Amino acid sequence: MLAQSQPPQAVPADLDGRHNYPVLISLFNQLFAARLNTRLVLGDHEPLYLPADDDCGYHRIIFAHGFFASALHELAHWCVAGEARRQQLDYGYWYIPDGRTAAQQQAFEQVEGRAQAVEWLLARACDFRFQVSVDNLTGEAGDSSAFKQIVFSSLQQLLATGVNERVGALVATFGQHFGAENMLDVTTYCVEQLD
Template sequence: MLFNGLFGQPCQTVLVRGDNEPEYLPAGPGPAQVIFAHGYFSSALHEISHWCIAGEYRRTLQDYGYWYCPDGRSREQQFAFEQVEVKPQALEWLFALACDGRFHISVDNLAGQGAADQQLFASRVAYQAIAYLAPDAADAADAGVSGFENRPLSGFNSSIPCRAANFLHALMRFYGTEGSLTEALQKDARRVAPLWAAVGSDSRNTKDTETV
């Protein structure tokens, strides 16, 4: 398994196929566990994206210390949910493309009022995904940094979590998708976020809420 080979030893974290709902269990006597739901590939990518974003402190807490409001959320609750899902779903989308797979926006509120604003949410996810792929000058500036958590990010924006960048590189090498991610994302955006693809929605409100 790519994830376990990449992160099992240096981060003491393993990906585990679960039989029920997804969950994150911090390290105890054994390594931390990123548990994905029912063996679903998309669930694995989504849970990995949350793990890549969670900061060092949050990775010591069960489910990263988040209180989860279940399906059936009000419009206000759903808006709050979508606020913290932009970055994880942007990473999940990139992971799926690196696997030559298919990504779907998830508002996870079938029993409630649905998305607070489906088109806006999809546009914000698309904007964030594109932003993660835009290289900047940080690669050269960080060339002297060492350690697994802080390796230089080759080919990505400095805003992308280091573990996410390393996982993306591993996926692209394994699936042979190197060099095609930006083009694939721009093409797929017409399906996933048609409003953003049509008008280039400038949805910049992507406050980092998961790195503490």
């Protein structure tokens, strides 16, 4: 994998001008490069989390192909991962690629629900449309309405118990930059908002 610290010349065609990944990289790195030795990095291939090692002295959250949504998704996984997980390649999580059985998909959705709830908060803070992802295009995706309910319930629980410091800092910083409001008000969310 080749990770770049500088954005390429071409910007993906799906960006609207406000939602471009260099802004996310800058905002994230201002918050966490020094404090938690972690940087958001544009990648050329699949997303990946790489802890600091002998070749690179800082942790890297690598997102795919310059897509704003990919960056938000990878940030959400980083926000959910605890300290020990952030010392492991891809947080030490198992991952069965696209093509999962119904049972494997159900296990995936139980784990993924919390991360996508955080992603929803981050997207709202960026005034960016959030879409749930069952991430199983060639397998047995199951009932997406059930997964939407998992994400919504995870969001409700997260807001009821309070977000962690990393989520809070990102939500506040993104909200200020993008002019978003009510990101942490549970009454502004409903399951019907999920695509």
